[in-house]
Amino acid sequence: MKAAFQGVHGANSEVAATMMFGKNVSTVPCARFEDVFNAVARGKADCGIIPIENSLAGSIHQNYDLLLAHRLHIIREAHLRIVHALMATPGTTMGMIHRVRSHPQALAQCSNFFLRHSRIEPEAFFDTAGAAESLGKERLPHVGALAAPQAAELYGLRILLNHVENTSDNYTRFLALARKPWKVRTGVPTKCSLAFRPVRNIPGILFRILGVFSLRDIDLLKIESRPDPRSPFEYQFYVDLAGSPAEQRVANALAHLQEVVSEYRLLGAYPMGTGEVYGSIRGGHGKRTRRGT
Amino acid sequence: MKAAFQGVHGANSEVAATMMFGKNVSTVPCARFEDVFNAVARGKADCGIIPIENSLAGSIHQNYDLLLAHRLHIIREAHLRIVHALMATPGTTMGMIHRVRSHPQALAQCSNFFLRHSRIEPEAFFDTAGAAESLGKERLPHVGALAAPQAAELYGLRILLNHVENTSDNYTRFLALARKPWKVRTGVPTKCSLAFRPVRNIPGILFRILGVFSLRDIDLLKIESRPDPRSPFEYQFYVDLAGSPAEQRVANALAHLQEVVSEYRLLGAYPMGTGEVYGSIRGGHGKRTRRGT
Numbered sequence: 400m401k402a403a404f405q406g407v408h409g410a411n412s413e414v415a416a417t418m419m420f421g422k423n424v425s426t427v428p429c430a431r432f433e434d435v436f437n438a439v440a441r442g443k444a445d446c447g448i449i450p451i452e453n454s455l456a457g458s459i460h461q462n463y464d465l466l467l468a469h470r471l472h473i474i475r476e477a478h479l480r481i482v483h484a485l486m487a488t489p490g491t492t493m494g495m496i497h498r499v500r501s502h503p504q505a506l507a508q509c510s511n512f513f514l515r516h517s518r519i520e521p522e523a524f525f526d527t528a529g530a531a532e533s534l535g536k537e538r539l540p541h542v543g544a545l546a547a548p549q550a551a552e553l554y555g556l557r558i559l560l561n562h563v564e565n566t567s568d569n570y571t572r573f574l575a576l577a578r579k580p581w582k583v584r585t586g587v588p589t590k591c592s593l594a595f596r597p598v599r600n601i602p603g604i605l606f607r608i609l610g611v612f613s614l615r616d617i618d619l620l621k622i623e624s625r626p627d628p629r630s631p632f633e634y635q636f637y638v639d640l641a642g643s644p645a646e647q648r649v650a651n652a653l654a655h656l657q658e659v660v661s662e663y664r665l666l667g668a669y670p671m672g673t674g675e676v677y678g679s680i681r682g683g684h685g686k687r688t689r690r691g692t
Numbered sequence: 693m694k695a696a697f698q699g700v701h702g703a704n705s706e707v708a709a710t711m712m713f714g715k716n717v718s719t720v721p722c723a724r725f726e727d728v729f730n731a732v733a734r735g736k737a738d739c740g741i742i743p744i745e746n747s748l749a750g751s752i753h754q755n756y757d758l759l760l761a762h763r764l765h766i767i768r769e770a771h772l773r774i775v776h777a778l779m780a781t782p783g784t785t786m787g788m789i790h791r792v793r794s795h796p797q798a799l800a801q802c803s804n805f806f807l808r809h810s811r812i813e814p815e816a817f818f819d820t821a822g823a824a825e826s827l828g829k830e831r832l833p834h835v836g837a838l839a840a841p842q843a844a845e846l847y848g849l850r851i852l853l854n855h856v857e858n859t860s861d862n863y864t865r866f867l868a869l870a871r872k873p874w875k876v877r878t879g880v881p882t883k884c885s886l887a888f889r890p891v892r893n894i895p896g897i898l899f900r901i902l903g904v905f906s907l908r909d910i911d912l913l914k915i916e917s918r919p920d921p922r923s924p925f926e927y928q929f930y931v932d933l934a935g936s937p938a939e940q941r942v943a944n945a946l947a948h949l950q951e952v953v954s955e956y957r958l959l960g961a962y963p964m965g966t967g968e969v970y971g972s973i974r975g976g977h978g979k980r981t982r983r984g985t
Contacts, residue, residue, distance in 0.1 A: 431803060454919070455757075457750030464748075503795060503818050510724060523816040525796050605915070606906040613899040622898070623916045626747070 402575070403427040403435045403444035409528035409550030411479055412448045415573035418477040419448075432462055436469045439576055446474065446577045453481075454570040456504070458623055463594065463637060466576075466666055473592055473667025475575035483509050483564045484548040486531060486556040488538045493559055498522050500530040501545035509545055509563045519543075531556060572672075581669045588671040589643035590620060593653075595636050595660035604659060611655045612640060615648045636660075644668050695868070696720040696728045696737035702821035702843030704772055705741045708866035711770040712741075725755055729762045732869055739767065739870045746774075747863040749797070751916055756887065756930060759869075759959055766885055766960025768868035776802050776857045777841040779824060779849040781831045786852055791815050793823040794838035802838055802856045812836075824849060865965075874962045881964040882936035883913060884946075888929050888953035897952060904948045905933060908941045929953075937961050 400420045404412035406428060413426050427444050429435045435447040449465070452458040466473075483505050487496060499506070499513075500522040506513070513521055524530040527546040534544045535554025543559065544550075551558045583589060597604045612619060621639035642649040644665070657663050693713045697705035699721060706719050720737050722728045728740040742758075745751040759766075776798050780789060792799070792806075793815040799806070806814055817823040820839040827837045828847025836852065837843075844851045876882060890897045905912055914932035935942040937958070950956050 431800075452750070453753075455754045457745070457753050457918075460746075460750050461748045503816070506818075507724075521818075523796070523818045525799075525814075525816045603906055605912060606902055609899055609902055613896055619898060619917075621917055621919070624912075624914055625750075626914070 400424045400446065401427060401444045402446050402448055403429050403438035404448040405429050405432050405435050406526055407528045407532050409531055409547060409553045410526065411481060411528075411547050411571060412450060412573060413528075414547055414549050415450075415477045415479050415571075416448045416575070418479060419475040419573070419575050420446075432465055436465050436471060436576070439471055439578060440469060442578075446575045447471065449574055449576065450571045451574050452572045454568055455508075455566075458625075458637065460625055463625070463635075467594060467664060471576040471578060472580040473574045473669050474577045474581040475669055476590070476672040477573045477575075478672055479571050479573060480567070481508075481564070481569040481571055482548060482562060483527070483545045484551065484558045485512075485543050485545055485560040485563050486534070486548075486551040486558050487543045488534065488540060489555070489557045491540050491543070491557075491559070495541055496543045496559075497541045499543040499545055500524045500534065502527050502530070505545050508565055508569065511565045512560075512563045574667075575669075576667075580667065583643050583645045583668055585643075585645065587643075588641070589645075589668055590671045591640050591642060591644060591649065591653075591668045592666040593636075593638045593640070593656070593664065594666055595638075595656070595663040596633065597636065597660055599633070607659050608636070608656065611652050611659070612638075615652050617642055617649060617652055641671075693717045693739065694720060694737045695739050695741055696722050696731035697741040698722050698725050698728050699819055700821045700825050702824055702840060702846045703819065704774060704821075704840050704864060705743060705866060706821075707840055707842050708743075708770045708772050708864075709741045709868070711772060712768040712866070712868050713739075725758055729758050729764060729869070732764055732871060733762060735871075739868045740764070742867055742869065743864045744867050745865045747861055748801075748859075751918075751930065753918060756918070756928075760887060760957060764869040764871060765873040766867045766962050767870045767874040768962055769883070769965040770866045770868075771965055772864050772866060773860070774801075774857070774862040774864055775841060775855060776820070776838045777844065777851045778805075778836050778838055778853040778856050779827070779841075779844040779851050780836045781827065781833060782848070782850045784833050784836070784850075784852070788834055789836045789852075790834045792836040792838055793817045793827065795820050795823070798838050801858060801862060804858045805853075805856045867960075868962075869960075873960065876936050876938045876961055878936075878938065880936075881934070882938075882961055883964045884933050884935060884937060884942065884961045885959040886929075886931045886933070886946075886949070886957065887959055888931075888949070888956040889926065890929065890953055892926070900952050901929070901949065904945050904952070905931075908945050910935055910942060910945055934964075 402416040438444040439447040506521040528550045530544040531546040531550035531554045618641040623637045625635040627633040695709040731737040732740040742755045799814040821843045823837040824839040824843035824847045911934040916930045918928040920926040
């Protein structure tokens with residue numbers, strides 16, 4: 400299995416690839432997210448790994464746009480807790496460090512560390528794994544990098560401090576995309592991701608759309624409206640639901656949905672991620688017990 | 693009017709402050725978003741300006757968390773189109789530039805420019821306005837900065853190229869927060885922002901929640917579920933609706949809503965932003981004409 404991802408080796412997307420496909424997956428670094436999609440579409444990789452939402456920063460609309468612009472299918476998902484480890488060249492001790500490089504967002508997520516160590520200056524870098532890579536090359540004795548712990552070994556660095564992040568609530572959900580859809584299997588808890596635009600000028604359209612699912616006892620796992628900045632009163636909708644298109648009630652709901660929406664796309668049907676941490680919005684009317692408990 | 697904002701002078705949040713309160717607003721730069729909230733809470737500023745969602749990057753959950761952790765009220769909103777201008781020290785021409793500094797996200801949003809000018813290297817910086825500020829101090833002849841056009845004059849730089857961004861779809865929605873709520877006025881198109889958690893273990897809870905609004909012909913302008921990474925089956929909901937709590941049907945809906953949700957907060961009732969660009973989700977049943985057209 401060859402998986403394309405955005406960034407350099409040691410990036411969180413690469414960690415997510417091993418979560419989804421095991422340690423033996425071979426990974427192909429790409430400069431931009433668009434390149435990840437193209438690598439898969441053109442057969443240079445079997446699948447592509449993209450982040451789609453983060454618990455602190457929200458849904459990554461740009462990657463939804465790329466999903467809609469390309470004809471790939473979601474075949475897997477994984478939820479990765481984002482850990483920032485402080486790493487440095489072997490021989491460097493905490494007391495020697497004057498500067499720590501990483502992506503500005505990662506540096507901000509470790510602001511408490513910089514408040515506690517006021518002699519240490521943060522340095523902005525393009526990405527977290529890239530900061531580790533550059534330090535591995537330059538081997539500066541007074542500089543550290545904040546990146547995923549996996550990046551340390553890769554670039555010959557030593558971890559001085561793990562979990563430098565302010566909060567443990569930082570999770571990113573990653574998707575794996577392929578040219579062909581995942582083969583739906585009964586007995587495997589399955590999730591469907593949809594994107595659509597509601598039909599305009601129909602009163603009560605949102606209520607009608609949700610009725611499609613709730614009247615069939617289908618749980619929604621995500622619902623999000625995304626405004627279109629250029630077209631007032633136009634918006635995109637993202638919905639994830641619990642169920643497989645192989646189930647009759649889900650197939651019926653998806654057919655019914657297309658009566659009330661336009662620009663509909665089933666982005667993929669795929670196994671619910673292990674270590675599933677995302678909540679379920681109880682869309683149905685029927686009495687239900689909680690899954691997984 | 694004294695408005696606190698995150699960043700340095702020339703930041704987009706400061707531009708948004710002038711959109712909301714006019715050119716004469718005096719602005720107070722803060723290091724972190726948390727500092728903006730504290731500046732308002734402690735009376736060091738009359739209001740605070742925060743970004744809450746971006747058309748490409750999604751809702752900024754961290755700022756929703758701060759809204760819930762503090763007791764401030766949303767009193768205004770503004771939608772700002774994000775423009776990246778290339779600026780440099782006076783005397784510098786395009787041909788002289790070898791390096792352009794900005795926030796990695798801004799640099800990525802201008803990737804086409806760097807593809808067209810392969811001799812120009814991007815340089816990561818903490819923020820866009822900060823990149824302009826540093827260049828204004830260092831006055832390096834071969835370096836440019838990508839920032840809001842407003843930053844150029846502020847730091848004695850000249851704009852060499854406007855609209856360097858790849859796409860014109862990049863809008864950020866900003867909120868103004870104050871210690872006291874906005875005084876609701878009839879005749880002023882008004883918006884309410886709510887946050888809540890649905891009551892657990894009630895079948896069909898999402899349908900019930902939306903019924904609260906749709907049965908009263910109240911349009912929803914935003915709906916978003918946010919999973920709680922630490923508590924499976926727990927999630928936060930963000931809803932914006934068209935209407936004022938002074939209207940009976942809205943007041944009734946908000947009272948009804950509290951029967952089916954927990955941890956309810958009315959984050960604010962405020963005038964709909966001029967240059968409102970966000971779409972309306974037609975939640976109601978009644979026949980309606982489009983507003984503003």
